[in-house]
Amino acid sequence: MxxxxxxxxxxxxxxxxxxxxxxxxxxxxxxxxxxxxxxxxxxxWVNSNGKEPPAYYQLNLAGLEAHTRMSPTDESGWLGLGGHIEFAVDDHHRDNLAARISRLKAWNYGVEEITPDQAKTLLPDIELPEGVQLIAHYTREGYAYxxxxxxxxxxxxxxxxxxxxxxxxxxxxxxxxxxxxxxxxxxxxxxxxxxxxxxxxxxxxxxxxxxxxxxxxxxAEPGDIVVGYLAVTNPVPVRLSRLITSPWLNVRPAGGGRLMLQALDLDITADPRNVPGPDSELAQIFLERLRSLLANTEDAKIQEILVGQRVMxxxxxxxxxxxxxxxxxxxxxxxxxxxxxxxxxxxxxxxxxxxxxxxxxxxxxxxxxxxxxxxxxxxxxxxxxx
The missing domain is CATH 3.50.50.60 (FAD/NAD(P)-binding domain)
Structure with a gap:
């Protein structure tokens, strides 16, 4: 054929x-x-977290399992499987997160509620804010290169x-x-x-x-559903081997000590025809949020901002x-x-x-x-x- x-x-x-x-x-x-x-x-982000309806959850779970099975364990491997930690500081996010934890536990997905001390063990350089209401650790999730x-x-x-x-x-x-x-x-x-x-x-x-x-x-227009910013830093001395989802910034390793940053609320201005540079106001906002989330990032710089275009x-x-x-x-x-x-x-x-x-x-x-x-x-x- x-x-x-x-x-x-x-x-x-x-x-x-x-x-x-x-x-x-x-x-x-x-x-x-x-x-x-x-x-x-x-x-x-390699996951089946929050994917609905159930058939879509199962499809993504099959993808996560295929990645885990296929990725070599040596330097040629493309998968980081340190897990994913998400924390909530307001009532709405807490309620949503609690419901997801309950649903995913029922499906044996690999999720647990953890304490701030446990989060600090998994994320030694995290700066958890006061008033954290709920923290989830998704043990099987990871990220790909x-x-x-x-x-x-x-x-x-x-x-x-x-x-x-x-x-x-x-x-x-x-x-x-x-x-x-x-x-x-x-x-x-x-x-x-x-x-x-x-x-x-x-x-x-x-x-x-x-x-x-x-x-x-x-x-069609800036900020619509198919576009979103990603920012990549220079190499920084941060101890991070997993994904973080916080109310103001999502972070994952990007290789070579660099970090990849995502902030969904900032996507409202994303436009692939007009991508801000590494010295832009947007870059400074990313850096301010990073420094409030992770220690040892005071010398971080944004090397590149990308506008991703999702397939939707x-x-x-x-x-x-x-x-x-x-x-x-x-x-x-x-x-x-x-x-x-x-x-x-x-x-x-x-x-x-x-x-x-x-x-x-x-x-x-x-x-x-x-x-x-x-x-x-x-x-x-x-x-x-x-």
């Missing part, structure tokens, strides 16, 4: 590797460089015989019952039987080339499966791309080879024709909002 996988991010590379390992003749295409889309601007994961999967794809072509734009399709001509912008074409769309935030216009409608949101289906849930208007086009688009990549790659390859995946049934494109149960997603502005 000849298959074109379009989009060489974490999901597309994994799908390409798994299809090639099953014997397919795979060409992996990307309009730019591998990983240059959402993969390059992700907080990369997407570039390392991508390198691993591209290597597996190449080793299995996949051809990787970057800087290659798909301009259209000619399709009949048993074959598809993928038309390329350079005037050439690629004959295949199947096309897998893993193009992330470009899913809507890409699917339209095949005459298909796939409702994935696109950036209209109802917030993953899309996976053939396009009804073009069954030869298999579409995957998800907000949880880093968490889900190792699981989805395996399961999508299996389904394309005829092994129907029951876990995908709530996530087919057809739901948008009949199901309005889940409403519209929105952008949370502080931890504890759901």
């Amino acid at each position: 000849k298959i074109a996988v379009v989009g060489a991010g974490v999901i597309g590379a994994t799908v390409a590797a798994r299809l090639a390992q099953r014997g397919a003749q795979v060409t992996l295409l990307d309009q730019a460089s591998a990983g240059s889309g959402t993969t390059s601007t992700s907080y990369a 997407p570039a390392k994961y991508l390198a691993h999967m591209l290597g597996e794809a190449r080793d299995a015989g996949a051809v990787i072509r970057t800087g290659t734009t798909v301009s259209g399709f000619n399709a009949d019952d048993d074959k598809v001509e993928v038309q390329l912008a350079d005037g050439t074409s690629l004959p295949v039987q199947k096309v897998v769309s893993a193009v992330g935030r470009w899913t809507r216009p890409f699917a339209a080339l095949a005459g298909a409608s796939v409702p994935v949101r696109e950036f 289906p209209e109802d917030g849930r993953t899309i996976v499966g053939p396009a009804p208007e073009a069954p030869w086009l298999y579409v995957v688009a998800t907000h949880s791309g880093v968490t889900l990549a190792p699981y989805l790659g395996e399961a999508i390859a299996a389904e394309i080879f005829g092994e129907k995946q029951e876990a995908f049934e709530e996530f087919r494109i057809e739901r948008f024709l009949t199901d309005s149960t889940y409403g519209q997603p929105y952008a949370p502005r502080k931890p504890g909002e759901q």
Whole structure:
């Protein structure tokens, strides 16, 4: 079977590797460089925390377990599994956090309520504020280094015989019952039987080339649901091996002693067309919040601010499966791309080879024709909002 996988991010590379390992003749295409889309601007929190409905929780849990199983334990590994600590200081966040702890305990997720002293043991440099009402420790969660994961999967794809072509734009399709001509912008074409769309935030216009409608949101205005800031510091002498979610700042290791910072309330001004610099007022706000949260950060500097662009289906849930208007086009688009990549790659390859995946049934494109149960997603502005 000849298959074109379009989009060489974490999901597309994994799908390409798994299809090639099953014997397919795979060409992996990307309009730019591998990983240059959402993969390059992700907080990369690997989790199934707060994911609803239950089918979406199970999907993300499968991704977390796949990462844990697959990541090498030596320096080539891409996963940090120190866990995740979240604390609440107001009533609303406390109530939300308590409800999540209760629900996740019932599902044996790996979560416990801990004391401030226990938090200090796990986070030696934390500056817990007065009035902390509740602290959760999610013992199984972690963070990924997407570039390392991508390198691993591209290597597996190449080793299995996949051809990787970057800087290659798909301009259209000619399709009949048993074959598809993928038309390329350079005037050439690629004959295949199947096309897998893993193009992330470009899913809507890409699917339209095949005459298909796939409702994935696109950036419209500053602060909308698909955009968010990430700030990366210089190397700082902080003892941190896990993620922190606080009311004013989320922090994770970024490699080489650097930290990656996220503050959901600041995303209200995020605009990929106008990214603040490392000396901006926004950078100073990030630094002030960091210094109030972690000791030994007085000499921290912001080296880079990024505006990440999330892949967001209209109802917030993953899309996976053939396009009804073009069954030869298999579409995957998800907000949880880093968490889900190792699981989805395996399961999508299996389904394309005829092994129907029951876990995908709530996530087919057809739901948008009949199901309005889940409403519209929105952008949370502080931890504890759901």
